Amino acid sequence: MIRFLTAGESHGPVLTAVVEGFPAGLPVTATHIDEQLKRRQGGYGRGGRMKIESDRVAILSGIRGGYTLGSPISLSIENRDWANWREIMDPGPGALLAERVVTRPRPGHADLPGAIKYSHRDMRNVLERSSARETAARVAAGALARRLLEELGVRVVGLVTAIGQVQSNPRELPPEQLAGMAAASELYCPDSIAEKEMIKAIDKAREDGDSLGGVFEIRVYGLPPGVGGFAQWDRRLDGRLAGALMGIQAIKGVEVGLGFEAAAMPGSRVHDDIFYSGERGYYRKDNGAGGIEGGMTNGETVVVKAAMKPIPTLYKPKQSVDIETKEVFVASVERSDVCAVPAACVVGEAAVAWEIAGACLEKFGGDTLAEIKERWSLYLAKVRQF
Numbered sequence: 001m002i003r004f005l006t007a008g009e010s011h012g013p014v015l016t017a018v019v020e021g022f023p024a025g026l027p028v029t030a031t032h033i034d035e036q037l038k039r040r041q042g043g044y045g046r047g048g049r050m051k052i053e054s055d056r057v058a059i060l061s062g063i064r065g066g067y068t069l070g071s072p073i074s075l076s077i078e079n080r081d082w083a084n085w086r087e088i089m090d091p092g093p094g095a096l097l098a099e100r101v102v103t104r105p106r107p108g109h110a111d112l113p114g115a116i117k118y119s120h121r122d123m124r125n126v127l128e129r130s131s132a133r134e135t136a137a138r139v140a141a142g143a144l145a146r147r148l149l150e151e152l153g154v155r156v157v158g159l160v161t162a163i164g165q166v167q168s169n170p171r172e173l174p175p176e177q178l179a180g181m182a183a184a185s186e187l188y189c190p191d192s193i194a195e196k197e198m199i200k201a202i203d204k205a206r207e208d209g210d211s212l213g214g215v216f217e218i219r220v221y222g223l224p225p226g227v228g229g230f231a232q233w234d235r236r237l238d239g240r241l242a243g244a245l246m247g248i249q250a251i252k253g254v255e256v257g258l259g260f261e262a263a264a265m266p267g268s269r270v271h272d273d274i275f276y277s278g279e280r281g282y283y284r285k286d287n288g289a290g291g292i293e294g295g296m297t298n299g300e301t302v303v304v305k306a307a308m309k310p311i312p313t314l315y316k317p318k319q320s321v322d323i324e325t326k327e328v329f330v331a332s333v334e335r336s337d338v339c340a341v342p343a344a345c346v347v348g349e350a351a352v353a354w355e356i357a358g359a360c361l362e363k364f365g366g367d368t369l370a371e372i373k374e375r376w377s378l379y380l381a382k383v384r385q386f
C-alpha cells in the first residue's frame, strides 16, 4: 500500500509531500519531479502568480544516490511568493494578522463553508489551504508513481479536450506521438485547429473579466488485464480513479470510457466485442469501456475524463455577502488565472498515475523494484497463455 499526505499554505514558506510505501531501488532524481512541476505551471491562461513561482523540488529523505531507499520520501517545494507574505503568514504570535484579512467570500470557493466549519473570521485561514497551489505537492508525489509505471512500461498521457464551448476529439495515435503533440501545444491539446479556438475563447474570457473551465482526458497505456478488483467496492479501479480525480480542486465530474454517453445507448452498442489472436491474446477493437470492466483493467488503454468548472476567482464577480457587515457586495479581485485546465490536466495525470501505481503495487507488490518487475513479467507471460 502506498500513501501520501501534503501540507502547506499557498503563501506559506513551502509545500510538502510525505510519500510512504514505495519500493526500494526505483531510479528517480529531482529532475524527474521538476519536469512535471514545470508542466503544471504551464498552459495558456495562467495569471500573475505563475510569473512569481518557478517550482523546484527539494528531496529531503527517502532517496539516496538517485534510488529510492524504501523509507518515507519527503519532498518540499518553495513558495517564492512567501517573501511577500512573510509577516502575514508568520506562525509566531507576531504575525500581522490584521493585514490582508478576507471577509468577503467568493461564490464557488471554499471560503464561506470553510470559515463556518472552522469558525474562522478571516477567510484567509481557509483559502490559503484550499487553494489549488497545493496541487504542486500532489504532482511531485505523482511524479514518483509515474516513474514506477515507466519502469513497467506503463505510460500516462494527459490531453486537454475542451475549453469552455470549444471541443476537440483527440485522434488515436501512438502514445509517444500524442504526448509529443500535447507537449507542443500551449494548452496540452493535440488538435491545433481546436487549440486556436480555445486560445481565442480564453482571451475573450480574460477581456470579459471571466473564467473558463474545460475537460481533460487521461490515457494509461500498457496495463495488463486484472489490475484493480471486482470483489469489494473499494478495490474497483474506476471508483478509485474517479475519487482521486474528484479530489482535485474544481473537478466536478469524471467519466470512464463512454461515461454518461453510455446511459443513452443500447447495450449492444456500448459493450466491446472480445477477440483473440495468438499474437495479441484477448483484445477489443473498440474501447467503450475505457479499459476497465468489473472494476479491473481489461488490457485495453484506460481512458478517463474529468470536467473542471471555471475558476471561481473572477474579475467580474458574482454577488456575495461580507461576513462582518452582512452587506451585499460586488467586488473585483487583484489577481487570478483565467483558465487552469491545462494545469489541472497535469494534476489529473499525477492523480491517475498514483492510483494505478497503487493498484499495480497491490497486485505485483514487493519491497524492491526488481521483485515487482519479476512478478510483473511472470504475470504477463501467464496472461499471454491464458
Ligand code: EPS
Pocket: 010, 047, 049, 050, 053, 081, 130, 131, 132, 133, 134, 136, 313, 335, 336, 337, 343
Ligand atoms: C489559486 C489562486 C492563485 C493561483 C493559485 C491557485 O494564486 P494567488 O491567489 O496567489 O494569485 O495562481 O495557483 C497557484 C499558485 C499554483 O501554483 O497553481 C486558488 O485560489 O486556488
